[in-house]
Amino acid sequence: MKLKDIQQQFHLELDDIYGKEEVDSFFFLLIESFYNLTRIKLAMDPETLVNDSSKLKEALELLKEEQPIQYILGETEFYGLPFKVNPYTLIPRPETEELVEWIIKHQPKLNHETLNILDIGTGSGCIAISLAKNIPNAKVYALDVSPEALKMARQNAELNNVSIEFIEANILNPDTWSDAFKSMSFSVIVSNPPYVREQEKQLMKPNVLNNEPHLALFVKDENPLLFYKAIAQYASSNLEKQGALFFEINEFLGREMIHLLTSNHFVNIQLKQDIFKKDRMIKGEKN
Ligand SMILES: C[S@@+](CC[C@H](N)C(=O)[O-])C[C@H]1O[C@@H](n2cnc3c(N)ncnc32)[C@H](O)[C@@H]1O
Structure with missing residues (x-):
């Protein structure tokens, strides 16, 4: 034909x-x-x-x-690197590339032989793998609650020839954490957790709503910062002094995020917009 x-x-x-x-x-x-x-x-x-x-x-x-082209192809590109994706993994977004760029630019401030970095809610592994690829002295850990997402992330680490330590755990439930995870110490903790409120579903395109994993996207309207609270708390005890916590955030909740980091005693808090001028990421440092 x-x-x-x-x-x-x-x-x-x-x-x-x-x-x-x-x-x-x-x-x-x-x-x-x-x-x-x-x-x-x-x-x-x-x-x-x-x-x-x-x-x-x-x-x-x-x-x-209206299935996403990335799922049909089974692959996409993120930060110039190839990534396999399937319906268990969120399709990596360009705004998340901006977060990765910010972390890569920030990291020389931490003068270590080895930088321990933790990515919480790794999905396809896009953040963890692009950091491992671009920060030569990084030792990267990547956590997710979904075994299917972790399987894909492992394949992506192999595809991109980087070594990542994967952790299966529920960040909201310390009973699922290993003793090692409870006591680890990191220079950088990053997360792009679920942050879309149920009430925002109507703003979403049907191809996202009907095909991408809801586990990766949605939080209840009553407690939209659920993941951020749990992660800020973990970071308060597991980040080293001057270590940095980076989040991708819901564009409508920038102020609430500043408040959350302030009340958890983070300093040098910086809210940053993406190229579309939306409040999209935030950083705080451990005092
Ligand atoms: C918004 S996606 C981000 C995926 C990827 N990091 C990215 O930026 O494209 C959120 C991720 O958090 C994971 N997740 C959801 N609930 C979780 C939980 N309770 N504990 C750990 N990870 C969770 C989902 O499986 C999903 O991979």
Whole structure:
């Protein structure tokens, strides 16, 4: 079958949902992943044929159901690195790359031979792995409650050739923590925990709401800082002096986050906006 005919079919069936440009970009990502063909090659040889078009047709059906392209491809890119993703892992977001960038820039302030770094709620492992890749003296630990997410994160560590210590535990329940975890000491603790309030569901796109793991996204309206409170408390006892706690946050809860870190005696608190000018991350240091 000619690829250009399949591309035509993609446009017919998907342009109303995504718009022409996005459909083209999906199509080119798919042919690159399935047939190792680039858009330039297709432009130069518009009559290109493929023997088996079943994968593309399957992808078309999934796109019609508004499944995220990253899950269809089974991979994405974060901080210039490849990551496998599946429906147990949140798809890494560009704003989280900004958080990683901030930590990498911050870390020279801590003058250690080895920097112990802990990522809480690691998901695909995107934060932990990009820090391990870019901070040469880092020893990185990554925790999640989901064994399925940890399995994917392990594969991603291997894919990116970094060594990470994975921990399966519920950060909200100290009974699930090992004695070693209870007594560990870190220079940096980072987390992008679940922070979307149930009341914010209506602001979300259906492809996120219907496909990405709710365990990774949502918190109850009555206690939206549940994870931040637990992590700030853990960090209060397990960060070394001058160690730093970094969070990605709900854009509507910046003030509440400053209050939370202040009341947990963190200093040099800094709230930072993302490129869209939304309050998106915060840092505090242990006194
Ligand atoms: C917003 S996602 C962040 C994933 C990844 N770090 C990222 O930035 O793309 C939150 C993660 O927290 C994990 N999580 C949810 N509840 C948890 C809990 N009680 N203890 C530990 N991790 C939890 C989820 O499985 C999910 O991977």
